[in-house]
Amino acid sequence: MYEMPVGLVFNISSEGLYTCPENTVSLDYAKIYPDPDSEKAIMGSVVYCIHHKEGCKWTGELRKLKAHLNTCKHDAVPCTNKCGAQIPRVLMEDHLKYTCPQRRARCEFCGKDFTGHTLENHSGSCGFEPIYCENKCGMKVQRRHLTQHKAAECSKRLVPCRYCSKEFVADTLQVHHTKCGRFPVACPNQCDASILAREDLDLHLKDQCPVFGICCPFRDAGCRFKGNRYALEKHVDENTKHHLERMCFVVSKQQHQIASLKSTLSRMSLNYSGTLIWKISDYTSKLAEAKTKEGMELVSPPFYTSQYGYKLQASVFLNGNGAGENSHISTYIKILPGEYDALLRWPFSHSVSFTLFDQSSVPENACNIVESFIPDPTWKNFQRPSKEPDSLGFGFPRFVSHEMLKKRNFLKDDTMFIRVKVDPSKIVAV
Template structure:
C-alpha cells in the first residue's frame, strides 16, 4: 500500500546519532496540524532554514509533502534530512524498527503496529497486528454463525442474537436441575418441571410438583369411602372419624358403660334400645365402680401422706402472717398454732409442736410460748418409754448477713417421771412440755426474727440427750 507523507509522519523519534558525514546540530521539533505530530531531529547545518521549517509544519497535513519540496529547494539539505536515523512512530507500542527517514514510509506498509482501515469496511482503524482478531471476533461487519442454531449473522446481529437464541441450552429457572433449549423453557416450566407449583385438586393449596404425591397421602380433603359401606359414598378424609363416631348408621359401637363392665356391642340404631332396657343394670355397675374408686383414693391419700412425712427428727416450722395471728390471739383466748407432725425416724416417735402467739400461762400477753407433744404412733409398742430424747427450740434471726445473725435457742431433757413423756394414749396430752416465755413480744421487734411478717422455728429432737446452749 502506498501512503502519503501525512500518514507516516505522525510521531518521528530520532535516536541520538547522525550521519557520519555531518556534524551534530540543534534538535528541531516541529508540530503539525490537529491530527499529526512530526518530531524531526536533524544533525545538518540548517540555521538559515529554521523559520521556514516551523512554518511548514504548521500547514495542513494534506499539503505537507509539497511544502517540504518547496522549502528544501536545496537538494543537499533534503538529502541530509531524509538520511536522518529515526525510530518507528509506533516504538512506544513495541515496534523496534530504526533506520533512515526515507525508509520509514516503506516500513509503515509492513509494520504490525500501524493502524489500517478495517478490510470489512466497518470504519474502524485497526493495528495490523490486531486485524485478524478484529475481523474474527469484534468487527460489526464480520459474518459469524450461532453455535446453537447454526444461523449466520453479522457481528452486531450476533451480539443481539446471543441471549435470545431459542436453541441455546439453559438451566430451568426453578432450579430443578434440567438443562433445556430456551424455546422449550416455557412449556417445561408449565407442564414438566418437578419444581413447578401445582394446586392440590382437593384442598386448592399450592405445592411443589415433586411433593404433591406426599401431600395427597395425608390431605384432609381427599375423598374416601366409609369403611362400613354405609349410604354415604364419599366423604373427606378429615371428616371420617366424626362420621364413624356420630353419623354412620352401620358402625358397631360398644356400650357407653363399657368401662363399668357392660360388654354389649351393636349397630348405632340398636344402642338407644339397649340403654333403655338395661338402665338398672348400668346403675349397679356404676355404683360398684364408685365404691372401688373410693377405696383407691383413700389408699392413695395414705400413701401420699406417708411420702410427705418428716422422718428426720428435725422440723423447720414456717409461720406466715404472724402479725394477723397475734392480733387474733389477743382477741381470742387460748388460740394455739400446731405444726405438721414429724417423726424421729421412719419407725420412731411421732411428735408435734404447738405455739401460742399471745403466750400461755406465765407468758400470756407478753411472750410467745412453744411446746412439744408426743402423739400416738403406729410403732409405739416397739419403742422405749418414757421418751428420753433432748428437745431444742430455735427462733432464727433472718439477718441479711448470716455471720451477724443471733438466733434464740431453748432446750430441755425430758423428766422420765412426768406423765407427758410416757407412752401416749389414743388421746394425746392437750398441752405437752415447753417454754411459756420463749421469746417476748418486745424482743421480736428488736432484730430480724420477723421478716416479711414470717418467722421460722426449728424443733430438733436428739437421742444423744445433749442440751443446746
C-alpha cells in the first residue's frame, strides 16, 4: 500500500478547486495532472485520512478522500449556530450544548434564557442566586436580598445598644442587656420612683428610696429594727442607751471568747512529748548580761511528760549558780503546778537527762555532753507543787564549764541547743 504523506495532498476548496498545500494558491487541475495515466496512478494511491492522528481509522484511494471528509466525524465544519467556529463533527454536540457563544441556555436560579456568552456574564451576578452571608452568620440569602439581610436580619451584624449606645454583635445583645448599666429597672421596693438605670439602683436604695427597709447599724449587737431612712434616724436618736447596753454585752462576750481562744491556742502549742529541745541564741550578749546581773536565770517554755502528765520547766544560769558560779553553765528542772496533778502519782519519780549538743558539721565526730539524775523521793522538790513552784528545782550547778564550751562546737552562730528528756521507764520504787 502506498501512503501519500498528508503534507503532499492537495487541498480541495469548498468550490471544488485545488489549492497548493504550501501557500494555498489556486491551481489548475489540468496543469497538476497533465498526464492522465499519472493522474490515474496517483488518484488510485491508498492514503490515510488527514485526521488519522485525531483517531480516524479510515484508509482508501486518494480519489475517495474528499467523499470521506464529507462524513468524517473528526473533520471540522462550521458551527450550525453560526458562531464562526470550525468544530469537528464528533465535538459538535458538546459545543452546541456547552461552549457555543450562540447557544441558548437557561439560568438555574432566575429561569431566564440567555445565549452562552451572555449567560457567562450573568453568572455571578444573578439576583436570585443564593450565596452565603459575608458576615459568616451561616445563612444563604438570594443576592438581591443580601443588603437587606446584612442591615436588618443577620445575627452577626453590629447593632447599637438602645440604652448605652455601644455596639455589639446582634446575637450577643440580649446577654449584654442583662449587664448593661443603663438598662432600665424598677425599684424592688415598688416605690413611686420612675424607672431607674441599673447602675443607679444601689444609690437609690441607699439614699433615696422612701420605703427601703434599712437595718439598724446596731444589728450585730442584737437590734432588730428595720425601716426607711427617716424612721431609722429617729430610732437611733431615741435608743442610744439601749444600743450602748447591747454593745457592752457584745464586748464582754467577745472578751470571754478571746480568752477561751487564747487558752485553747496555748494548749495546742504545748509540748506533750516529755522531751524539750531548747534553743538559746545570742549567747555572748546574754552571758555578758548575766555577769552584770546576779542570779540572772533563763527559763524554757513549759512542757508535759505526756498529754495528761507532769508539767515541767527547764532553767539555765549562763554564768553559773552555786558551785558553778562565774565558771560554769548551771541547768535545772522545775515541777510546775499542772492541770492533772490530782490524778498523778507523787512524788515525781521519772529520770531526767540534760544534753548539750555538739554542732559539728560531721555528725559522726560530734561529742555531746550528757548529765542525768533519778529523783530522790524524799526531796521536797519532787513533791506535788503548790501554786508557787520551787524557785530553783533540781539539776547540775556545774553542767558544763565556760572553757569546755570553747573547745568544741557546742556554740555555733552564737547559739546552743539543750535537750531535756524525761524517761518514765526509770522510776524509783517508793
